Amino acid sequence: MSDTTSAAPAEKLTKKQLKADKPTWCPACGDFAVLASFFNVVQKLNIPHEKIVCVAGIGCSSRFPYFVNTHGIHFIHGRALPLATGISLSRPDLHVFVFGGDGDGFSIGGNHLNHAARKNVNLSYVVMDNFVYGLTKNQTSPTTPIGQRSKTDPRGAIDQPINPMSQLVSSGATFIARTHASQVKHMNEMFERAILHPGFAVVETLSECTMFNPGSFDDSIPRKGGVFDLVDEEAQDLESIAAAMDLSQDLSPGKFGVYYETKRPTKNELEREWLTDAQSKIGDLSQRDLLKQRFASMR
Amino acid sequence: MSQTATPTPADSSSDIRNAVIRLAGNSQDGIQSIGAFLGQLAGSTAQEVMTYMTIPSTISGGPSIFQVHLGSGEVLHPGDQADTLVAFYQHSYENHLHTLKDGGICFYDSDEVEEIKEERGIIHIGVPFTSATIEAIGGSAKSRGKNIFVLGLLCAVYQLDRERLSEIMGRKFGKKSEDILRNAMLAFDAGYAWPVHDIEHMPMAPGENEGDKRISTDGNTMIALGLIAGGVRFGAGYPITPWTTIMEFLRSELPKYDGMFIQCEDELAAVSLALGAAYSGHLAITGSSGPGLALKAEALGYASMAELPVIVVNIQRGGPSTGLPTSVEQSDLMQAIYGSHGDAPRIVLAPKNVEDCFYTALEACRLARKYSTPVFILSDQAIATRLEAFQEPDLEEHWEEPTLDLSERGADFKPYPLDKITRHSPPGARSSEGKYPVVTGLEHDEWGHPSGNPDNHQKMTEKRRNKLVALAESLPTPEVHGEAEGSLLLVGWGSTYGPIKEATDRLNSNGQKVGSINIRHVHPLPNGLTELFEKYDHILVPEMNDSGMYGYGQLATLLRAKTCNAAIKSVNKVQGISFRVKEITEASEALIAGK
Ligand SMILES: Cc1ncc(C[n+]2csc(CCOP(=O)(O)OP(=O)(O)O)c2C)c(N)n1
Ligand code: SF4
Ligand SMILES: [Mg+2]
Numbered sequence: 102m103s104d105t106t107s108a109a110p111a112e113k114l115t116k117k118q119l120k121a122d123k124p125t126w127c128p129a130c131g132d133f134a135v136l137a138s139f140f141n142v143v144q145k146l147n148i149p150h151e152k153i154v155c156v157a158g159i160g161c162s163s164r165f166p167y168f169v170n171t172h173g174i175h176f177i178h179g180r181a182l183p184l185a186t187g188i189s190l191s192r193p194d195l196h197v198f199v200f201g202g203d204g205d206g207f208s209i210g211g212n213h214l215n216h217a218a219r220k221n222v223n224l225s226y227v228v229m230d231n232f233v234y235g236l237t238k239n240q241t242s243p244t245t246p247i248g249q250r251s252k253t254d255p256r257g258a259i260d261q262p263i264n265p266m267s268q269l270v271s272s273g274a275t276f277i278a279r280t281h282a283s284q285v286k287h288m289n290e291m292f293e294r295a296i297l298h299p300g301f302a303v304v305e306t307l308s309e310c311t312m313f314n315p316g317s318f319d320d321s322i323p324r325k326g327g328v329f330d331l332v333d334e335e336a337q338d339l340e341s342i343a344a345a346m347d348l349s350q351d352l353s354p355g356k357f358g359v360y361y362e363t364k365r366p367t368k369n370e371l372e373r374e375w376l377t378d379a380q381s382k383i384g385d386l387s388q389r390d391l392l393k394q395r396f397a398s399m400r
Numbered sequence: 401m402s403q404t405a406t407p408t409p410a411d412s413s414s415d416i417r418n419a420v421i422r423l424a425g426n427s428q429d430g431i432q433s434i435g436a437f438l439g440q441l442a443g444s445t446a447q448e449v450m451t452y453m454t455i456p457s458t459i460s461g462g463p464s465i466f467q468v469h470l471g472s473g474e475v476l477h478p479g480d481q482a483d484t485l486v487a488f489y490q491h492s493y494e495n496h497l498h499t500l501k502d503g504g505i506c507f508y509d510s511d512e513v514e515e516i517k518e519e520r521g522i523i524h525i526g527v528p529f530t531s532a533t534i535e536a537i538g539g540s541a542k543s544r545g546k547n548i549f550v551l552g553l554l555c556a557v558y559q560l561d562r563e564r565l566s567e568i569m570g571r572k573f574g575k576k577s578e579d580i581l582r583n584a585m586l587a588f589d590a591g592y593a594w595p596v597h598d599i600e601h602m603p604m605a606p607g608e609n610e611g612d613k614r615i616s617t618d619g620n621t622m623i624a625l626g627l628i629a630g631g632v633r634f635g636a637g638y639p640i641t642p643w644t645t646i647m648e649f650l651r652s653e654l655p656k657y658d659g660m661f662i663q664c665e666d667e668l669a670a671v672s673l674a675l676g677a678a679y680s681g682h683l684a685i686t687g688s689s690g691p692g693l694a695l696k697a698e699a700l701g702y703a704s705m706a707e708l709p710v711i712v713v714n715i716q717r718g719g720p721s722t723g724l725p726t727s728v729e730q731s732d733l734m735q736a737i738y739g740s741h742g743d744a745p746r747i748v749l750a751p752k753n754v755e756d757c758f759y760t761a762l763e764a765c766r767l768a769r770k771y772s773t774p775v776f777i778l779s780d781q782a783i784a785t786r787l788e789a790f791q792e793p794d795l796e797e798h799w800e801e802p803t804l805d806l807s808e809r810g811a812d813f814k815p816y817p818l819d820k821i822t823r824h825s826p827p828g829a830r831s832s833e834g835k836y837p838v839v840t841g842l843e844h845d846e847w848g849h850p851s852g853n854p855d856n857h858q859k860m861t862e863k864r865r866n867k868l869v870a871l872a873e874s875l876p877t878p879e880v881h882g883e884a885e886g887s888l889l890l891v892g893w894g895s896t897y898g899p900i901k902e903a904t905d906r907l908n909s910n911g912q913k914v915g916s917i918n919i920r921h922v923h924p925l926p927n928g929l930t931e932l933f934e935k936y937d938h939i940l941v942p943e944m945n946d947s948g949m950y951g952y953g954q955l956a957t958l959l960r961a962k963t964c965n966a967a968i969k970s971v972n973k974v975q976g977i978s979f980r981v982k983e984i985t986e987a988s989e990a991l992i993a994g995k
Contacts, residue, residue, distance in 0.1 A: 121836075121838075122849065150830075151828055151830045151836070152827070152828060153827075156676075170834070170836055172827035172829075172836050172837070173836065173837075173838040174706075174839040175838055175842065179668075180668060180699065183664065183672035183673050183676070184676040186662075186676060187662075187674060187675060188677070188679060188680045190634075190673070190676075190677070191682050192680040192681075195680070195827050212665055212666065212669075213668075213672075216664070372655075372660050372662075375655045376655045379656045380655070380658060383656055388657050388658070389799050391656060391657065392625070392657075393795050395653075396615060396792040396793070397792075399616070399792070400444055400614065400615050400792070
């Protein structure tokens with residue numbers, strides 16, 4: 102569990118170094134922009150190449166790790182957050198990034214989101230929300246608006262969709278932002294702030310599925326006649342849950358920016374405190390001698 | 401209610417070598433701690449011990465028993481029948497009298513038990529546990545402490561080492577408070593001094609077990625300690641009986657060893673956290689009991705595919721579903737071996753007793769590292785909760801330093817080489833070529849790129865399976881106890897070890913030619929079984945699982961598949977309790993006699 106921090110890299114990472122396999126997403130899929138933004142921010146923050154870990158579950162968006170040339174792990178559907186929690190807690194020297202879709206994060210993995218958030222595990226999580234199941238080819242997702250057709254709701258979705266922002270606010274996450282894959286500058290800024298935040302940082306990113314849900318986010322794309330309305334951070338109390346809840350009420354198309362940001366000890370720090378404490382009581386004894394002592398007490 | 405003036409049991413003057421004492425009361429009466437003290441005493445006086453208890457699955461308590469088998473020599477089972485019964489209530493008396501042998505001794509609380517039955521030459525001795533304890537401690541002690549009174553009584557009857565016992569109690573109660581210790585000693589002394597007229601004392605023969613470092617504990621504790629000695633420094637779990645005590649232990653102990661154990665929101669998360677730590681380069685564990693293991697199944701299939709080392713502890717209980725949550729069963733063997741999706745090879749080891757839990761855990765650690773694949777420790781409720789006494793492990797010999805290999809990987813690094821065992825490059829390790837791997841559950845080529853190539857899937861599947869083939873080839877054929885050839889071979893796995901061994905001895909002393917083996921490596925099975933089985937006319941596999949559709953238990957089914965030996969037969973039991981030795985000898989005799 103020991104720290105394995107190494108010196109900062111001498112040279113800046115290039116985009117070429119960060120690129121891996123050619124993405125397999127459909128043309129113009131919103132996820133391309135998310136990938137480009139991630140490259141930008143990682144380069145800007147100059148994170149040591151070998152310390153970057155990309156984690157994902159299953160979905161179109163969850164293919165992310167294959168397209169980034171860093172350490173990466175492509176896990177199972179819905180469990181990226183607990184896997185990333187294991188990485189983050191056992192290796193505090195790493196920068197852990199989790200990517201996934203609305204199905205992966207809010208449906209099959211919904212419970213894990215709540216718990217990783219309330220425990221304030223130190224990692225950054227980007228939800229690429231396209232209001233649909235992309236990889237399995239167009240079924241209703243937990244964020245699909247009522248009335249939208251899919252292969253599992255040929256007459257239009259009938260179930261109330263979840264409100265991802267109010268769920269995130271009540272989950273106990275310590276950094277919560279909302280951005281849009283078509284608004285590159287904004288997305289860069291949100292990702293950067295999320296990465297710099299100590300603790301559980303989540304960015305809900307609207308990312309259009311051009312294959313099954315084209316035009317879904319036009320109402321927040323100025324180029325297409327929509328409004329990209331920003332959170333007024335001057336006026337907003339970023340540490341207020343109530344204010345963040347208020348912001349979350351209307352998401353059609355709603356506001357973009359940081360909804361909530363606070364400092365709370367991370368799970369990483371709290372667990373480490375215990376380790377440090379426990380070991381300080383032991384002194385110089387080797388681990389093997391410590392176990393011998395334990396056996397001696399059982400005689 | 402009068403004390404019956406029956407003659408003393410035969411042989412009461414000479415030292416006895418074995419004593420099976422059954423304590424029957426309610427779980428809140430602290431009968432477990434009587435057993436625990438006797439167990440610890442046995443450990444430190446070179447005796448052997450094996451305990452057995454029932455726990456009501458309700459918190460508020462309820463009828464419960466604790467049985468202690470003390471022995472001067474080897475103790476292999478908790479005892480088919482009790483020599484002494486201690487009954488705290490009328491219901492305990494009525495429900496357990498039948499477990500007492502003919503002519504056995506029954507101590508009963510004469511404040512509680514109102515009616516006794518004269519039968520089978522049983523010697524009844526009424527002692528007012530409750531009022532005598534109140535009188536000894538004084539004040540408003542109510543019924544608390546009567547367990548310690550009974551401990552004193554037993555200590556006197558069996559002439560146990562009083563000084564050593566006081567010392568053990570001093571350590572236990574002294575931690576709490578002066579008052580508690582004083583009251584305990586008062587109750588103990590009162591029990592010790594209680595005049596028992598009807599029988600003479602039955603001193604236990606001195607213990608014969610060599611070794612100056614004898615400890616007594618339960619199987620779950622030994623698994624946890626074995627994991628620490630094996631280099632495990634990260635774990636994650638979710639509570640479920642009887643697995644929970646392992647996670648509680650590791651949660652408090654691992655920080656001292658610079659490790660951590662995390663309580664998760666569910667088993668899906670728990671296995672995922674463990675795999676996250678494994679991916680990060682640590683040796684990690686997760687664990688559960690049957691239902692929780694079912695929830696981990698998907699992720700364990702992933703671990704096979706991604707070739708991540710992880711240790712999975714499963715403490716079996718009666719199933720399916722919530723089943724018999726506090727009773728023993730061996731019905732998760734197939735789940736441990738096959739419980740996932742696709743062809744997902746993993747290694748499964750089963751400890752045979754409490755001491756073996758340590759060495760099994762250690763081996764699991766070694767195999768997980770060596771083969772980079774999931775390794776199961778398949779224990780059960782009986783081993784998990786019972787106490788045994790044995791020599792503590794020598795850590796000079798049995799110790800693995802935790803490792804984290806962050807060395808730079810060179811140009812020849814491939815995460816999934818076809819001709820070698822996978823050795824992952826954990827995050828934080830640099831790549832000299834600047835190319836970083838993705839660990840994946842998609843079928844992949846040697847570099848970890850997703851690949852749907854038919855040939856590749858065939859080869860990679862074989863690669864993953866061949867790790868187990870290599871392991872099987874390195875495993876020794878299990879050692880035979882008893883006759884090396886003859887009419888019958890008894891084959892067991894896990895906690896049936898003790899009763900099977902004892903049954904073997906009893907059958908042989910009755911003129912049969914019987915051998916027995918216990919298989920620790922239940923998957924892959926060791927080589928040499930086919931040849932070994934041919935040396936016997938009959939093969940009988942006692943298992944605590946159902947004989948199923950085709951008449952064979954879970955291991956027996958696998959053994960038949962592996963060896964094609966039609967002589968393999970099963971004897972099965974699913975009653976939530978371990979085999980009695982007698983049940984195995986009877987089934988053996990019937991098989992040999994061709995009945
Ligand atoms: C246990 C399990 N159940 C179902 C699936 C099938 N599956 C794969 S991805 C997916 C949904 C993906 O939707 P989302 O997470 O929104 O990602 P997107 O493809 O839209 O980016 C499903 C149902 C699976 N892989 N594993
Ligand atoms: S199906 Fe939709 S989400 Fe998936 S790659 Fe294509 S456009 Fe993107
Ligand atoms: Mg989606």
